[in-house]
Amino acid sequence: MADDDKRCTHMDSCEMYDLFTYSGTLAVWKINYCQADYEGCERYRLSSEGKPVPVNLMPNGKTLRKTST
Amino acid sequence: MEHWPWWAGGLGLAAVALGHWLLARRMLSVSGRITAIVDRLRHGPPEEPDMSREEMLAALREMTAEEYGQDAVEAAPEPPAAKTPARSRASIGGHFVFLGGLAVGGVVSAALAGALEPVAGLRSDVFESLFGGGLVGPLVLVAGGVLVGFGTRMATGCTSGHGLCGASRLQPGSLVATCAFFGTGVVVSLLLGVLA
Numbered sequence: 444m445a446d447d448d449k450r451c452t453h454m455d456s457c458e459m460y461d462l463f464t465y466s467g468t469l470a471v472w473k474i475n476y477c478q479a480d481y482e483g484c485e486r487y488r489l490s491s492e493g494k495p496v497p498v499n500l501m502p503n504g505k506t507l508r509k510t511s512t
Numbered sequence: 513m514e515h516w517p518w519w520a521g522g523l524g525l526a527a528v529a530l531g532h533w534l535l536a537r538r539m540l541s542v543s544g545r546i547t548a549i550v551d552r553l554r555h556g557p558p559e560e561p562d563m564s565r566e567e568m569l570a571a572l573r574e575m576t577a578e579e580y581g582q583d584a585v586e587a588a589p590e591p592p593a594a595k596t597p598a599r600s601r602a603s604i605g606g607h608f609v610f611l612g613g614l615a616v617g618g619v620v621s622a623a624l625a626g627a628l629e630p631v632a633g634l635r636s637d638v639f640e641s642l643f644g645g646g647l648v649g650p651l652v653l654v655a656g657g658v659l660v661g662f663g664t665r666m667a668t669g670c671t672s673g674h675g676l677c678g679a680s681r682l683q684p685g686s687l688v689a690t691c692a693f694f695g696t697g698v699v700v701s702l703l704l705g706v707l708a
Contacts, residue, residue, distance in 0.1 A: 450683065452668045455539045456548075462565075462572055469572055471580050495555040499563075503579060507571045509563055 451481035453490050458498060476502040514625050529676045539677040542614070543661075543670035545607040552604050638708040663693070 454460050454477050463473040476484045484502040489495070499507040516524075532540040552558075561568060622628045633639055633649035643649040664670045667689045669678065675694070678686020 452685065455541070456544060462568060465569060468576060469569075471576060493551070493554070495551070495559070498559050498561045499568075501575060505575065507563075507568065507575060509567055510570045510574050 451477045451484065451487055453481075453487055457486060457490075457496075459486060459501070472502060525676060529672070529680075533677075539673060541669065541673040541677070542611070543664045544673060545610055547665070549604060549607050549611075638704050641708045642704060667693075 451457070451460075457477075460473065460477055463469045463477065476487075481487050485504040486496050486500055486502055489500070497506065501507055529540045532538065563571065619628065627635075633643070633645065633653070639649065643652050660670075667674065669686065669689060671690075671693070674683075674686040674689040679690045
């Protein structure tokens with residue numbers, strides 16, 4: 444129940460959230476944004492303003508790019 | 513007109529919400545689908561990622577290490593592959609099929625009850641006595657619809673998202689929203705009954 448106290452309301456439609464649930468390593472994003480400071484998430488902000496959310500946009504506002512290796 | 517017993521309606525709604533989750537891996541949200549259609553019309557088709565899922569996961573791991581440190585990444589346990597399959601992106605056609613299904617279901621239900629007759633208002637004596645049978649009734653319904661849409665967007669959900677799915681998961685925001693719109697509905701209904 445505690446986890447539900449502050450949950451992002453856009454979680455269900457967020458494509459990035461789907462990736463955060465994929466592994467324990469990536470869950471740190473879910474814990475820090477989706478289940479905590481979701482109002483500080485750049486994806487949430489754009490979505491709340493009715494703007495398109497780039498698929499590679501991270502909660503911290505950075506864009507995900509292919510790794511060099 | 514014969515109505516279904518209340519408990520049968522409740523069981524039916526629960527079956528739809530549960531079936532939607534099991535089949536689509538998404539919470540049932542009627543307003544969410546309407547929002548998705550409006551967003552698609554406003555912004556066009558969604559951007560396709562220029563990376564495969566595996567490349568995205570690799571890039572995500574790299575950014576996670578940059579943001580939270582390599583130690584955090586190495587300390588986090590790597591569970592086996594996700595228990596649930598990845599959600600597929602809901603197509604615009606899927607949204608229309610779902611919303612069309614709601615309308616068709618209503619028509620079939622009315623036909624089975626022997627009440628399939630178009631009316632320019634509501635089958636309600638209170639509504640008829642307050643707004644008559646002219647143009648005012650439909651205008652009031654349109655205004656009501658606009659207000660419902662506005663409130664739904666403000667609350668980021670409607671009776672299906674908050675009332676069925678959110679409240680059943682005891683989500684505080686959904687409980688507040690459900691109490692607000694059902695409570696307001698009861699008060700306004702009683703008030704209109706008195707005025708009529």
